[in-house]
Amino acid sequence: xxxxxxxxxxxxxxxxxxxxxxxxxxxxxxxxxxxxxxxxxxxxxxxxxxxxxxxxxxxxxxxxxxxxxxxxxxxxxxxxxxxxxxxxxxxxxxxxxxxxxxxxxxxxxxxxxxxxxxxxxxxxxxxxxxxxxxxxxxxxxxxxxxxxxxxxxxxxxxxxxxxxxxxxxxxxxxxxxxxxxxxxxxxxxxxxxxxxxxxxxxxxxxxxxxxxxxxxxxxxxxxxxxxxxxxxxxxxxxxxxxxxxxxxxxxxxxxxxxxxxxxxxxxxxxxxxxxxxxxxxxxxxxxxxxxxxxxxxxxxxxxxxxxxxxxxxxxxxxxxxxxxxxxxxxxxxxxxxxxxxxxxxxxxxxxxxxxxxxxxxxxxxxxxxxxxxxxxxxxxxxxxxxxxxxxxxx
Amino acid sequence: xxxxxxxxxxxxxxxxxxxxxxxxxxxxxxxxxxxxxxxxxxxxxxxxxxxxxxxxxxxxxxxxxxxxxxxxxxxxxxxxxxxxxxxxxxxxxxxxxxxxxxxxxxxxxxxxxxxxxxxxxxxxxxxxxxxxxxxxxxxxxxxxxxxxxxxxxxxxxxxxxxxxxxxxxxxxxxxxxxxxxxxxxxxxxxxxxxxxxxxxxxxxxxxxxxxxxxxxxxxxxxxxxxxxxxxxxxxxxxxxxxxxxxxxxxxxxxxxxxxxxxxxxxxxxxxxxxxxxxxxxxxxxxxxxxxxxxxxxxxxxxxxxxxxxxxxxxxxxxxxxxxxxxxxxxxxxxxxxxxxxxxxxxxxxxxxxxxxxxx
Numbered sequence: 001x002x003x004x005x006x007x008x009x010x011x012x013x014x015x016x017x018x019x020x021x022x023x024x025x026x027x028x029x030x031x032x033x034x035x036x037x038x039x040x041x042x043x044x045x046x047x048x049x050x051x052x053x054x055x056x057x058x059x060x061x062x063x064x065x066x067x068x069x070x071x072x073x074x075x076x077x078x079x080x081x082x083x084x085x086x087x088x089x090x091x092x093x094x095x096x097x098x099x100x101x102x103x104x105x106x107x108x109x110x111x112x113x114x115x116x117x118x119x120x121x122x123x124x125x126x127x128x129x130x131x132x133x134x135x136x137x138x139x140x141x142x143x144x145x146x147x148x149x150x151x152x153x154x155x156x157x158x159x160x161x162x163x164x165x166x167x168x169x170x171x172x173x174x175x176x177x178x179x180x181x182x183x184x185x186x187x188x189x190x191x192x193x194x195x196x197x198x199x200x201x202x203x204x205x206x207x208x209x210x211x212x213x214x215x216x217x218x219x220x221x222x223x224x225x226x227x228x229x230x231x232x233x234x235x236x237x238x239x240x241x242x243x244x245x246x247x248x249x250x251x252x253x254x255x256x257x258x259x260x261x262x263x264x265x266x267x268x269x270x271x272x273x274x275x276x277x278x279x280x281x282x283x284x285x286x287x288x289x290x291x292x293x294x295x296x297x298x299x300x301x302x303x304x305x306x307x308x309x310x311x312x313x314x315x316x317x318x319x320x321x322x323x324x325x326x327x328x329x330x331x332x333x334x335x336x337x338x339x340x341x342x343x344x345x346x347x348x349x350x351x352x353x354x355x356x357x358x359x360x361x362x363x364x365x366x367x368x369x370x371x372x373x374x375x376x377x378x379x380x381x382x383x384x385x386x387x388x389x390x391x392x393x394x
Numbered sequence: 395x396x397x398x399x400x401x402x403x404x405x406x407x408x409x410x411x412x413x414x415x416x417x418x419x420x421x422x423x424x425x426x427x428x429x430x431x432x433x434x435x436x437x438x439x440x441x442x443x444x445x446x447x448x449x450x451x452x453x454x455x456x457x458x459x460x461x462x463x464x465x466x467x468x469x470x471x472x473x474x475x476x477x478x479x480x481x482x483x484x485x486x487x488x489x490x491x492x493x494x495x496x497x498x499x500x501x502x503x504x505x506x507x508x509x510x511x512x513x514x515x516x517x518x519x520x521x522x523x524x525x526x527x528x529x530x531x532x533x534x535x536x537x538x539x540x541x542x543x544x545x546x547x548x549x550x551x552x553x554x555x556x557x558x559x560x561x562x563x564x565x566x567x568x569x570x571x572x573x574x575x576x577x578x579x580x581x582x583x584x585x586x587x588x589x590x591x592x593x594x595x596x597x598x599x600x601x602x603x604x605x606x607x608x609x610x611x612x613x614x615x616x617x618x619x620x621x622x623x624x625x626x627x628x629x630x631x632x633x634x635x636x637x638x639x640x641x642x643x644x645x646x647x648x649x650x651x652x653x654x655x656x657x658x659x660x661x662x663x664x665x666x667x668x669x670x671x672x673x674x675x676x677x678x679x680x681x682x683x684x685x686x687x688x689x690x691x692x693x694x695x696x697x698x699x700x701x702x703x704x705x706x707x708x709x710x711x712x713x714x715x716x717x718x719x720x721x722x723x724x725x726x727x728x729x730x731x732x733x734x735x736x737x738x739x740x741x742x743x744x745x746x747x748x749x750x751x752x753x
Contacts, residue, residue: 037518089650094529094530101509105506105509106505122587127551128498132553142649144552144650145550145552148529163566183512187512191520193522244544245547380529381534382547383531383547
């Protein structure tokens, strides 16, 4: 990893994310205006700088989040965008251009398209458009792909980008995820009774559901040999990654967390590390009753035989669940944790799930060397992705 | 930099198309666009449409109630491809089977339905069963759930080359030891909002409006359907299928720009393709940049199979159908025994190329 770009409810940049989280600031706040009748807690990105008018008319809010995070990642890498001309792009989103359309498009599509800008706004609907927006904006012309695997999307984009590097399809890949708040997804999660009206309490026995947030993160991946050859600043090394599926239910995870446990095991096999080598897990931790208990079971299974409980926290307690961006944002947080040796606690965790193999991080930020840290993501449809980051070349 | 990696083999094919649900290659027969009746149109409108069928008649035991048609077709096409490959899933480690799905629009029909229900009842009264079925990844999830496939499950999209991208990602999973079998699925269902977008953007062929026999002309005829391939590593003794090989995939590359001829030359490594299957998206092969690229990539002896109109009508997800039609129509004998190039170009200078070998 030679660049990390972030757009979060804390603002633009990993530094602002880090400062906000280390201060214990929670970005979740009561929200009423996202659609008529909605009352709940969300975390919004309030400081998205406007793009040029000719661009913003073609880019959805999702696209704009992606472009901003990519811009931040490129700046963070110390190179200008021309260095990425032949790079690959692997961007994730679940919302795509849903922010730009409304029920009118289903009622009378022809009339909707004839509105000013209708065709252009609808053209941003396919989730592939987020990858195109990043590519077009920065003149990147290498292999370009978008993925959408529900809430594991952002993490999986990083795993697939790593595969592209192994393939030799590209020397550098920009990978990440982006998703904004929009009535469609908020209503969907509300219909599933998956939302906590108050700020969520992941892994607490009294948890009531999740909250939605918005944001984006883009990471710059290149082979270690390539990064070393050009004297790049290596922020972290992706040591292992794996993808599995529960094959169980459209929305519920497997109760025992079997798919996630397998994914953790496979990622550690790839990284050639043992259960004792992992110092921290940034969990999926949505705060829903089903996810958190399944996830706790997965950690019990995957880290069985470890000499001490595995430290785990959910950073969704700070700014909610950013859907297709979540896995990429949490990868950025895991890199930050690994580099700074900080174990970030879960907020509002007062009565944790009973899980003897897990050290539920809560209260104060802990500081300790963190050579290897893991980020776990899961999603509707049973998708799981696990990433293991090391703090530097090894 | 074009990688040369261990080849992977296509061992099974399934599809749901205007030809109906089929296992194996699709017999070449004339195909006419049919009249749209699923929604009210302002006059006669045509497209290449999948005829109605009962999924359980094709795949016994499959339950498809309340699924988007795209999910249903993905499930049926994948099941037919697995059957065509002769794979007995009870004898396979299903944690080692991956699903890679490519779509441009995802489950757009249920997305329309969700919007309409929100308009009628309010955003606070939407349907909890419909919502997860609107996700673009829902079709791939249903394939994994129905067959208990617990390997990587990925849904990808690219404006022009979603199908090619899925094939390359799937091959990568096999090459990197992340799966032993990959089911690749690609396609889309045609919805009112999509067809209307094409029409308002002036992209439709005159053949969409006329009852006359179909004549290829400017514009395109929108299509719907899903194709599936089973991919396994080549040359392994423990392959899970019956051992049939439709084609071996040696390498693949796609990009949003750059010098396509140079890249393809690197991929060919001095060999000359004997067969080029044009997967030109949007324009007939003969008048698209694909033809120029094909001429640059091969000598005069190469046989060029032009894109099928039906497959062209799938926005970026037609590559699997292009390949299936190409394999169905390849000449027999030694004339097509060399490398095969599946080749597509996009209007914005993008391209995709897959290098294959026929058995």
